[in-house]
Amino acid sequence: MKIAVLSGKGGTGKTLVSVNLAVAAVDAAYVDCDVEEPNGHLFLKPQELETTQVTVPVPEVDETLCNGCRVCVDFCKFNALAFIKNKPVLFPEVCHSCGGCVKLCPQKAMTEKAKEVGYAEKGLSGSIRFYGGTMKTGETSGVPILRELFQMTKEEEGLSIFDCPPGSACMVMESIKDADYCILVAEPTIFGSHNLSLVHELVKVFKKPFGVVLNKCTEVENPSETFCVEHGITILGKIPFDYKLGALNSEGLIVAEELPEYRGLFTRLLGRVKEEVTLCGNC
Numbered sequence: 208m209k210i211a212v213l214s215g216k217g218g219t220g221k222t223l224v225s226v227n228l229a230v231a232a233v234d235a236a237y238v239d240c241d242v243e244e245p246n247g248h249l250f251l252k253p254q255e256l257e258t259t260q261v262t263v264p265v266p267e268v269d270e271t272l273c274n275g276c277r278v279c280v281d282f283c284k285f286n287a288l289a290f291i292k293n294k295p296v297l298f299p300e301v302c303h304s305c306g307g308c309v310k311l312c313p314q315k316a317m318t319e320k321a322k323e324v325g326y327a328e329k330g331l332s333g334s335i336r337f338y339g340g341t342m343k344t345g346e347t348s349g350v351p352i353l354r355e356l357f358q359m360t361k362e363e364e365g366l367s368i369f370d371c372p373p374g375s376a377c378m379v380m381e382s383i384k385d386a387d388y389c390i391l392v393a394e395p396t397i398f399g400s401h402n403l404s405l406v407h408e409l410v411k412v413f414k415k416p417f418g419v420v421l422n423k424c425t426e427v428e429n430p431s432e433t434f435c436v437e438h439g440i441t442i443l444g445k446i447p448f449d450y451k452l453g454a455l456n457s458e459g460l461i462v463a464e465e466l467p468e469y470r471g472l473f474t475r476l477l478g479r480v481k482e483e484v485t486l487c488g489n490c
């Protein structure tokens with residue numbers, strides 16, 4: 208069962224929900240898909256880490272074969288190739304590794320070499336299998352690292368929780384595309400409700416079953432809850448605005464391990480999610 212946890216912006220509580228659901232489940236895989244700014248490891252503190260370097264192919268020009276025809280430069284729609292002094296020059300940071308220039312070069316002057324973009328890793332946090340990764344500084348896309356992570360998690364048969372990057376762009380799409388169910392985490396503000404509407408659109412486009420967890424709830428009116436009611440969206444659970452929770456989080460402690468009331472809250476939330484997944488027939 209693959210559960211993706213997402214939200215329209217950072218800081219709403221995706222990692223809080225993901226890590227605590229994994230702890231409540233006891234036997235689960237936790238996958239930190241936020242390879243730009245990973246933080247799941249701060250809570251789970253995985254041990255026995257095995258690291259895999261992630262590379263992408265980028266073109267390399269053999270100047271002894273290149274006749275300066277410009278076919279490659281004209282083809283590259285990402286402007287990763289510039290024509291300088293009658294030779295193509297690559298800007299690897301913006302190359303999307305499509306391979307088109309290599310295929311089209313009439314002189315066979317282009318080959319591909321591997322460029323490191325970051326790493327993926329796996330380890331253990333008690334009974335939880337941990338997967339994560341990190342992009343190298345200056346890289347523009349973490350998608351190759353996500354693909355490596357999904358390759359690593361292929362053998363996982365039980366519950367896998369995918370802690371998605373913030374927002375609703377391509378890395379989030381990559382993270383939810385194989386999910387059986389999506390949990391949208393939302394804050395109780397107008398801004399939070401707007402961000403909820405963005406990820407709501409996204410899961411509808413991907414035709415994913417989903418429900419909402421309302422975080423940082425107080426007694427006052429909650430625009431995200433109003434959005435759910437108006438759109439007939441299932442509210443899976445509510446997490447209160449609680450200073451204790453913030454203090455434990457800031458120390459990298461897992462609330463479900465520290466406070467029995469939160470273990471109960473996340474155990475009930477996990478049960479609710481499993482019911483929803485069963486109802487939608489995805490597992």
Ligand code: SF4
Nearest residue numbers: 273274276277279312
């Ligand atoms: S297509 Fe090949 S031959 Fe033409 S400029 Fe590019 S590398 Fe040189």
Ligand code: SF4
Nearest residue numbers: 283302303305306308
């Ligand atoms: S591999 Fe694709 S993106 Fe990269 S330089 Fe060649 S055409 Fe451009």
